[in-house]
Amino acid sequence: METYLVGGAVRDRLLGLPPGDNDWVVVGQTPEGMEAAGFRPVGRDFPVFLHPDTGEEHALARTERKSAPGYRGFTVHADPSVTLEQDLERRDFTINAIAQGADGRLVDPFGGAADIEKRVLRHVSPAFVEDPLRVLRAARFMARFAPLGFTVAPETMQLMREIAASGELDALVPERTWQELCKALRAARPSAFLRTLRDAQALKAVLPEVDALYGIPQRPEYHPEVDTGIHQELVSDMAATLAPGDDVAGFAALTHDLGKALTPRSKWPRHIGHEQAGLKPLEALCERLRVPNSHRGLARIACREHLNVHRLFELRDATVHDLLERCDAFRRPERIAPLALVCEADRRGRLGFEDADYPQGPELRRVHAAAMAVNARDLVTDGMSGPQVGRALRQARIEAIARARSPRPSQ
Structure with a gap:
């Protein structure tokens, strides 16, 4: 032996x-x-x-x-x-x-060993084309090794395109696709996963909702990179930088802007209402890949609320409270820190904004902590009915938010 x-x-x-x-x-x-x-x-x-x-x-x-x-x-x-x-x-x-x-x-x-020295990802034999999962594995390895200078060998990329063209990617079971996606989101450069699949003409089969973002223009004064697909790559990489190895935050970052692919061409480059529009393709993606509830929950609120978090300093105290309530932040307080992180990744995932401050992140955590400190047991509720207690608790939390808020930062 x-x-x-x-x-x-x-x-x-x-x-x-x-x-x-x-x-x-x-x-x-x-x-x-x-x-x-x-x-x-x-x-x-x-x-x-x-x-x-x-x-x-x-x-x-x-x-x-x-x-x-x-x-x-x-x-x-x-x-x-x-x-x-x-x-x-x-x-x-x-x-x-x-x-x-x-x-x-x-x-x-x-x-x-020679390919390691040359930083090349190369297939072993022509039998590579027999296993469609290898397309996803190649993309996932690039998410991990692209920072080390790795590239995919041209002949290997050609075989990956042949696999994509064959329709064999449709035979992948959702659990394996999800597994490879999570590994890529935990890696240092998730954008290399997306770009490799796109170069292999496979992203449309694996993540059609994300593939649809490429070529969609955005307002250049807010998005110097213009292309929404490129913005998505930058956001995914920024999330990996801010929260290394966190695939829950990584998935929310990946899916936060799916609604922009649904904006009518006549409305470009504005994307009014893309937050709500993105919920439908997000649910379709989650159902197809059988995404766990932990990932779905954060992805939903990040998709729906990221612009509200960006505007946090402009919102009224009651509106901030209602934002927290929509996020179920009083029953699920653990959601707020990763939501703030995903929104920061969205802000900094733009050309020239990589080092930008994001005061909305700590502000969101601060006002949430203040509201969480208010407890119904501490309120004087003698003689109140259930709905009255709820209204009193809401008002007390709004007042706590008001006390905790910081001045709006200067532009």
């Missing part, structure tokens, strides 16, 4: 990145032999085992053959005759097709 460290663990070490989980491939062994050695089987679609001491995943070397449409349409073959090189050949990108032996020696039959 020969055991090799493989995949991302080797790649990230060569890139000098912090180590993640270790994955191992085992050559020359059977499932029965693994269990006899104390490994616990966990693989559903192919033989994967957990080490009895470390709990790390060990997979038997295997080959895969395309047998049906979609990313699940593969027949897996794993037995002691499968070589390490055969196992590496089935992998997606050369940078992921490197193994390391116990003695530290690299097994790199497809030039992955």
Whole structure:
């Protein structure tokens, strides 16, 4: 039995990145032999085992053959005759097709180490086109590695376009698409995910609501980048900067302006009412990808309220209270900080505004905290009915907001 460290663990070490989980491939062994050695089987679609001491995943070397449409349409073959090189050949990108032996020696039959040096994401073999999920994986890897200077090899991009043109992306199950999207939103540069999919002519199939934003003009005095799709890229990257690894805020940032794609051409470059208009495509996206409620909730209020937050210093005290109430901020106080962050990302996600101040963020958190400090139990409500108590609580919270508000900042 020969055991090799493989995949991302080797790649990230060569890139000098912090180590993640270790994955191992085992050559020359059977499932029965693994269990006899104390490994616990966990693989559903192919033989994967957990080490009895470390709990790390060990997979038997295997080959895969395309047998049906979609990313699940593969027949897996794993037995002691499968070589390490055969196992590496089935992998997606050369940078992921490197193994390391116990003695530290690299097994790199497809030039992955050289591609790491050249900062190139390149497919291993023509079999790349057999798995449509690899288009999303390429885009997700670019979201992570574009800051390091990585680009997609032209020949790999051509294969991605062939996959997109084949219609195979329609076979991706929502959960896998969502999983890859979340990983991209947690990465340093989500815009590279969007741009890679767009270059591959795949964004329209994966995120049609976002793809529709490209080419939609905005008022240049507010948006020097003009194109709404470019604005969206900048906002997503700013959200990743302000809240690294936060895919909940990242999803809300990604979807906050979907309504601009629905503005009639005759109204361009203004987008009056795009906040409410964006709720319908947002719900369609959430339903299609089965987006969790935690992500939906923040995305809805960010889509609907981001302009109100931008105008926070102009709003009356009662209007600020009602904004908080619409966000369900008194029952779900944890929503306000990420809402403020997404709105800041929207403000700073514009050419030339990257370092702009956003006093509305701390102001929103401050007035929310003041309103939250008011408790119905502290009010004199003797003899009041339920609706009267509600009105008294609202008034007390409005007064607390008024006391907490800061002067409107000078322009």
